[in-house]
Amino acid sequence: MGKISHHEVVQLLLQLSVMLFAGRFFAEVARKFKQPAVIGEIVAGVLLGPTILGMLKPDWFLVLFPVGSSSGVVLAGIVQMAVVMLLFIAGLEVDLKIVWQQGRQAIITSLMGLLIPFGIGFIFPYFLTDFFGYANEGERIVFALFMGTAMAISALPVIVRILMDLNLFKSRIGLLVVASAMVDDIIGWLIFSVILGMIGRQVDISLVNTILLTVGFAVFMLTIGRGVLNRVLPWANKRMAWPGGVLALSLALCFMGAAFTEYIGIHAIFGAFIIGIALGDSEHFSERAKEIVHQFINNIFAPLFFVSIGLRVNFIANFDLLLTIVILVIAFAGKIIGSGLGTRLGGFGWKESLAAGFGMNARGAMEIILGLIALENSLINEKVFVSLVIMALVTSMTSGPLMKWSLSRKWKT
Secondary structure, eight states, X not given: OOOOOHHHHHHHHHHHHHHHHHHHHHHHHXXXXXXXXXXXXXXXXXXXXTTTHHHHOHHHHHHHSOTTOHHHHHHHHHHHHHHHHHHHXXXXXXXXXHHHXXXXXXXXXXXXXXXXXXXXXXXXXXXXXXXXXXXXXXXXXXXXXXXXXXXHOXXXXXXXXXXXXXXXXXXXXXXXHHHHHHHHHHHHHHHHHXXXXXXXXXXXXXXXXXXXXXXXXXXXXXXXXXXXXXXXXXXXHHHSOTTHHHHHHHHHHHHHHHHHHHHXXXXXXXXXXXXXXXXXXXXXXXXXXXXXXXXXXXXXXXXXHHHHHHHHSOTTTTOOHHHHHHHHHHXXXXXXXXXXXXXXXXXXXXXXXXXXXXXXXXXXXXXXXXXXXXXXXXXXXXXXXXXXXXXXXXXXXXXXXXXXXXXXXXXXX
């Protein structure tokens, strides 16, 4: 095993310390303005990164984040681990019982909320590749598929938080939105993982076999795997130290699932997401255990990931106003029309249907994770990435107020 020098160890520890301090400080500032912590953490990264510090004090920036150093490679590994764990806790949020309870209505809402934004998000980038800055004609369809998926996916943790803030989580419309977002996330991440599998494949397994193995893995973990977990967890709760035992066991399973899907050619995040669903859906994985895992990841690894977003690109140099507006319009139109129509077809009134469309429109951290992975795989350029990050922030900030506005209006029927 290689080793990094004494100087690089100091550098790495300093990077982690500065990122956590800045992320926490700006997350608290965001909370003061009743905004999600992720917004403050990204602002911290923008201030520490090439956009502000790199422009005002380039020497300081290069001392703190030197290009090509071993500490940077280790930091990139920690950030990669953070992404895997973020998808793991996103999976823990998925409650399959709610999906089954909502049944037909959730399926209609989620399918319309997937197909319409996916279609709109696919068509424009496919026919306007120059506008979206995609030069590789050979992978045009893969690029358009990614943009379609980016427009179709929702951010379940943000949606759950918004519904709780509005006291709608246990309501009929609230449960429908949550169930639909869960189905959207499962299908959306599966499609995205397959898209990533179509580019830069470095495995010997064919794409068809990869897809079959992926579907088989998901079905296995949500049926037989969940049954095995229901037998293992009571033993772990009884025999292992609390909460260290459950924490170690759940993260070990998370990394094992992530390693498996990465091995078969699907991104590691999908394995972590499925393991999260299987564990979170078990009656023996208590709310207290979930809370401990959430606290550990949300307060240590999530800030490191979101601060690192600002370190990746220059948000001023890569900001394209027209591109950002177009992506915002496509994102808003596709999700609100699709999810709204689906909810209406499911038997709800126009007021609730529009509110559901606004609720499903929140992209949050999921969109940023998806955009970063696409950027790392050269599927999108830095301008599209910046526009996607802005879209994720704007949709998350407006989702709650728009839901509240829609439900408070008196609509003519």
